[in-house]
Amino acid sequence: MGTSATSIKHIPVIIVGGGQAGLSVSHYLQEQNIEHIVFERKSLMHRWKSQRWDSFTLVTPNWQCDLPGHPYDGDDPLGFMKRDEIVDYLQRFADKVKPPVREGVTVDRISVNVDGVYDVATSVGSYQCDHVVIASGGYQAPIIPRMAEKLPETLFQMHSVQYKNPEQLPDGVVLVVGSGQSGAQIAEDLHLAERKVILATGNAPRVARQYRGKDVVEWLHEMGYYDVSVEQHPLREGVRDNTNHYVTGRDGGREIDLRRFAK
Known part of the structure; x- marks a missing residue:
């Protein structure tokens, strides 16, 4: 049985990925009162929490951490945050943004229909939107020789x-x-x-x-x-x-x- 048009929820903007890029876009959309939703396959910032080694640090100075409305506010701008400090910085950013997020949702397919609207198939149902932001990152798939x-x-x-x-x-x-x-x-x-x-x-x-x-x-x-x-x-x-x-x-x-x- 096919999905009826009335059961497909339409949202102006869908953001795929709940990392710092996806949340930054959510921040700016909220400033403009644009309705949107963030789909995150795992949980917000999960790669920073689960896919970094114990001694991991930033390779860029702390002062360069300047997410919208959330600049670095520590006492070591020339230093390099460690993994847990980065997670804390990003979590505080997420708490400020309060994005309309659905965690544990996989986006399976995105296509454009005859009306020029995006059809988005997810693990929790079908959606339509006018704009899609892909913020899933460039390194999410491990490369193995x-x-x-x-x-x-x-x-x-x-x-x-x-x-x-x-x-x-x-x-x-x-x-x-x-x-x-x-x-x-x-x-x-x-x-x-x-x-x-x-x-x-x-x-x-x-x-x-x-x-x-x-x-x-x-x-x-x-x-x-x-x-x-x-x-x-x-x-x-x-x-x-x-x-x-x-x-x-x-x-x-x-x-x-x-x-x-x-x-």
Whole structure:
């Protein structure tokens, strides 16, 4: 039996994803009194709570945490918040926004009908809306090399979203695949725990944490880099595929020098 038109609820705007991006959009829509709903597959900010390792810190200074109506208000603007501090900051943002959210809802399909209206199929029924905001993030699906399937079952494997601390791993040498932010910081975490680590590097570039007394992020901010749109960037759409420079905010912030680790 098909779904009747009268049973489909129409909402002006549907936001997919209840992270900081989705809640920021909700904040601005509420300012304009625009009706909307946020669909979150798990719970608000769940990835920050469940998919970050114990020693995780921001890699950008605290002052750059400037969500709408909720700037960083701590006493260490040049520092780097730890995981639990980040969760607290984001939870206080959610408490301020009070978004109209439905947690535990999966959005299965979005299509445009003949009237130009979006049909949104979810795990709790069908909806229609005039606008859809996809705020599910760019890194929500773990990327696992296909070669992993060919490795023997006796070889312990885990993805970075599962990693918490060195004690999770059995004794022996650890191979970390990927040298982006996660790979480099997890390799450092294992190295500091006196584990022997082999890091399979990619094309992520190294960067100095500070230059002439200023953090690299402050230099980029003053240069106006964060105001450059994709259309204005020399690489255009290709910039989306670029890997971020690896650096860490651990222990007050420092650069990660892979050549030093290799010694």
